[in-house]
Amino acid sequence: GQQLNQSPQSMFIQEGEDVSMNCTSSSIFNTWLWYKQDPGEGPVLLIALYKAGELTSNGRLTAQFGITRKDSFLNISASIPSDVGIYFCAGPYMNYGGSQGNLIFGKGTKLSVKP
Amino acid sequence: DGGITQSPKYLFRKEGQNVTLSCEQNLNHDAMYWYRQDPGQGLRLIYYSQIVNDFQKGDIAEGYSVSREKKESFPLTVTSAQKNPTAFYLCASSLGGPGNTIYFGEGSWLTVV
Numbered sequence: 001g002q003q004l005n006q007s008p009q010s011m012f013i014q015e016g017e018d019v020s021m022n023c024t025s026s027s028i029f030n031t032w033l034w035y036k037q038d039p040g041e042g043p044v045l046l047i048a049l050y051k052a053g054e055l056t057s058n059g060r061l062t063a064q065f066g067i068t069r070k071d072s073f074l075n076i077s078a079s080i081p082s083d084v085g086i087y088f089c090a091g092p093y094m095n096y097g098g099s100q101g102n103l104i105f106g107k108g109t110k111l112s113v114k115p
Numbered sequence: 116d117g118g119i120t121q122s123p124k125y126l127f128r129k130e131g132q133n134v135t136l137s138c139e140q141n142l143n144h145d146a147m148y149w150y151r152q153d154p155g156q157g158l159r160l161i162y163y164s165q166i167v168n169d170f171q172k173g174d175i176a177e178g179y180s181v182s183r184e185k186k187e188s189f190p191l192t193v194t195s196a197q198k199n200p201t202a203f204y205l206c207a208s209s210l211g212g213p214g215n216t217i218y219f220g221e222g223s224w225l226t227v228v
Contacts, residue, residue, distance in 0.1 A: 031216075033216060035219075040203075041221055041222060042121075042207075042219030042220050042222045043158075043205070043219050044219070045218065088157070088158070092213065092214030092215075093214070100213055100214025100215075101213050102148070102163060102213045103214065103217060105157050105158040106157060107155065107156065107157035108157055
């Protein structure tokens, strides 16, 4: 079935460093979503991407919809301690008839930031 | 404020008991979802509902039941048939149907004692 592979699984960085993580699949996606989950809370939507090649920013966050439609990247510039959490990518499952199914999620990238 | 409210935040269950997790949304969203999260496993879909009085099984529905009697409410019952219920449960909703951007509640921790 369709899967989303996120890497790296975890990252330990120093405050102020830039961060890059990605999400890949063997299948094509029409939408890519990036969520952040703080410890013990529900995930919060960070960025939504709807078009191949699209590059979208939200403050210090930048995400790109890969041109092949099989991958997406999330970058965080100048990290701060509150960036700590788990970052998930997600995209809609494509049914055989071409209609969209429910979202599937990657397993997440856990980010730790040392002050 | 609009949002998704889950309760309780923390719940302890004795073996053999059924427990119900509440989820209410005032976003006027059509679809609602329940996910289970275990460490290192990401999010797994339990049940979802696209309209009132209708719901479908997700990937791990065994041992769970739901109802959708009102648009705003989608409670999840963890039955005694669920052999490993200790997990973090997340309710979510979306304006449209499958594949649309979903928004999550704050989650409920269930622990079996």
